[in-house]
Amino acid sequence: MSAVVRGQIVGEPRIERMPDGSSLVFVKMSAPLGSATNLLQVLAPRPPAPRITVNVTKVNVVNVVRPVPTARFSGLIIDALGTGFSPCLLPRICSMDGSLLWTYNALDARDAGVSGYARSVVQAQRMTERGGHAALIVQALAADRCNVIVSRQEADMIRDYDRATGFLSDFDVTLVF
Structure with a gap:
């Protein structure tokens, strides 16, 4: 594997040898805030949209008045x-x-x-x-x-x-x- 990471500070790598002869390399990194934020967006799993099942047997709606948005909520x-x-x-x-x-x-x-x-x-x-x-x-x-x-x-x-x-x-x- 070959990769380039720019603008990051890389710590001392730790290598673990696997029984099959391959290796795992662990690296500690820190990033400037902007890069960390971008990294968070890439790595953060987006949860699936919620699915809701609602069984409604009887609903009575009486004079529902939807307010006109005149107030300035903060x-x-x-x-x-x-x-x-x-x-x-x-x-x-x-x-x-x-x-x-x-x-x-x-x-x-x-x-x-x-x-x-x-x-x-x-x-x-x-x-x-x-x-x-x-x-x-x-x-x-x-x-x-x-x-x-x-x-x-x-x-x-x-x-x-x-x-x-x-x-x-x-x-x-x-x-x-």
């Missing part, structure tokens, strides 16, 4: 208590129909990470650095490890308000677990 709080969600490095928000609402972009992520985590909605509202003081609050239906799933209606509302404010691209997202 962030998004998703209450995922009781869904099995736990904090993770690269969370995603999906709609119940399987569409992706928001995911990380390691190149644009801010120093504080891609999302905030809180143990209660009240604690999340106190997180002013994530826009919690005037955040849109939605309830998660389910979670698949790092993927939070919201209803189609709430997904549409998140999209509408994000178009007006841009809180998703600003990483003003807090997940309550």
Whole structure:
């Protein structure tokens, strides 16, 4: 095998001989932050889109009024208590129909990470650095490890308000677990 890695600091290699005569070479490397971020995007496995099966026997919808996005929300709080969600490095928000609402972009992520985590909605509202003081609050239906799933209606509302404010691209997202 032949490879060239530029801009990296390589530590002392460790070689292990295998019984069949081949060798394994282990190398420790460090990289400038930009390269590490790019490397993270390449190496981080993208989890498959969540698949949800819902059996609904009876639904009564009474006078559903979808608010017009006039308020300027400063962030998004998703209450995922009781869904099995736990904090993770690269969370995603999906709609119940399987569409992706928001995911990380390691190149644009801010120093504080891609999302905030809180143990209660009240604690999340106190997180002013994530826009919690005037955040849109939605309830998660389910979670698949790092993927939070919201209803189609709430997904549409998140999209509408994000178009007006841009809180998703600003990483003003807090997940309550």
